[in-house]
Amino acid sequence: MALFLVNVLDGFVTGLLLFMLCSGLTLIFSMMGVLNFAHASFYMLGAYFAYQISLVTGFWSGLLIAPLIVGIIGALIERYGLRRVHKYGHVPELIFTFGLALLIEEAVQFFWGKSQLPFSEPAALDFAAFAIAGNAFPAYKVFMIAVAMGIFLTLLYILTKTRIGMTIQAALSYPETVQNLGHNVPLVFMCVFGVGTAMAGLAGVIAGPVLGVFPGMALQLGSIVFVTIVIGGLGSLWGALVASLIIGWLQTFATAYDVTAEQILTAIGFTKPEMIWDHPLQDLWTLTLPQLGPILPYLLMIIVLVLRPQGLMGNRES
């Protein structure tokens, strides 16, 4: 039971971290129709910038400044890159962001090298907040939860309760009409892109000390981010949150419990073949849940796409 509780918390942290990445991506997609392949690269940039800043002034200023820089870079890329490609349609946009991802990865390796960087949590949070049956829960993870929740609530407030949020939502569905009403829609797009990338950057800053800062970190999260927003429903903030948490828990619990295929198969009445090592179904019989864990999100995505193509909370039909 104690371990169950610990896993619930761990999965919650993983899920919230994923949410910080997905919220920006899903907003950008719903607004511009661009699947931003470089989104995880901005996450990586955030971590690297924060590391560099932390060398000079410590972790906390890095936490504030790094996402800001990433956001500005993102906004500039939208203004001078994406917007120019936009008129040629979606495929060139896709290729543009794909190229950008490769470029950022190479640039990061050029400036910081290929090794893992020693970016660690600030000393003030480097202690165990509490322990459940001998399992320490680091204070840093409590901090991660707080930051992610803070961001979710802020975004939700801005999008649903403020004038800016209403303009953004209106621009999502009827950009021409909003433009005709006198709003500067391209500026709105640029800001959304900037804020979205800044959030990816922030996710990078707070994930860096836990998941490591290395050139492969963008690649590692790249695909799962897309899976999450597809499951949650493209463009839905709530959907992104729900899907992120589901995936976080799915992966944590899958690794935590050593359920084997053998147990399940014998439970439903099959008998294990004597010579399992020569048996054609050897792989099936020796499969364990932790091994299966990494593909579960993809499996879930397929199921969601079949049963509810618009995603769990998505509202568009196409």
Add this chain to the structure above:
Amino acid sequence: MNKFNLMMASALAAGLVAGVAAAQEKIRIAFIDPLSGPFATTGTQGLAIYRHSVKELVNEPGALLNGQAEFEMVPFDNKISAKESLIQLQVAMDQGIRIIAQGASSGVANALTEAVAKHNRRNPDDPVIFLNHSAVDPALTNDKCQFWHFRFDANADIKMDALTDDIAANPDIKKVYVIGQDYSFGKAVAAAAQRFLKEKRPDIEIVGNELHPIGKVKDFTPYARKIVGSGADAVITGNWGGDMVGLGKAVMGAGFDKPIYTYYGATSGITAAFGEEGDGIVKLVGAGQVNPAPTPEAQEFIEAFYVNFPDLDFGQPQMANVAPMLAAAINEVGNATDIKAIAYALEGMEYDSIVTGKTVMRESDHQTIQTVTVQGQTPGAAFEYDKSGRGMVAETVVELASNDSATTCEMKRP
């Protein structure tokens, strides 16, 4: 300087270099390892150790054919892919290179050893020799052994033998958790751990034995929870690269403060990432030792390495043996073209290494027998890793480790 002058100058310089080089025969060694991508640090570090040992131990002392010849390292980037390695092997052979060195990943080594064997079967008059400096899957010198493959690192079984010596000597350890990457090497480590622990300390309980997907785990926290929950007194893992950092940080973060026995838990950013938390906990089993330098020559050699390659670490000492041992074999034969004779000279060679002590290339399976050490992460070590102010210091030293270990190799000699 205008363009014409520049061209003249560079042509002149090229001519000069060619003139100097012509005086000495260049014997080229193809170095096929990852030099780009996520595992580039491993390859870059290995190449640097080769270059350093070629320069300091062979070329500058004139130790190759009485100074008439020199080694030259020719790097090929295999992006740690077996398919790419086979292409690079072909490129190297097309360039006339007959000496192939590789080590990062046993998966790649398995592919290369097969390709080399096949080439040599088809071209018995023009064979290629494969020097494996760090791929440690035991199969390479057992079931899959072949005459043209030579392993200079201690294999996973030999390392586990030394590692379990260390565990057996520690009465506090009663429960062990084994975790590794899900591929040939990870499985070999797990199997060896079970076998040796049962043999040396039957009272030790293996409370966990699991494999995780290689390079795919983002967050090792759930694994760390299981390890802590199992009440283990020690962890054994063969993880490397990002999987080592992720696992180590998660396990220590979950409050585990007992020994973590690793194969590759140092350098390439890992020592720096573990930092203070890993001091006294992280252990590494490997061939040879860096701290303290085992001989005065080694002290000088390693110091010079850090001067020449200030951004890299002297990570895998046994790699420095390949060039001088190859040079000794070539000297015995008298030329660098008779690859078959060189291979026979290398077989059974005894060599006094500055970093791995008395070193023997075992005739029966082409497995090097050498000093293997269990090292612990210690602050203030003389040769530090990752400029982190800490390094790996030898704690248990086993000379000629596993000298009498059995092999299933049935070597077919040409």
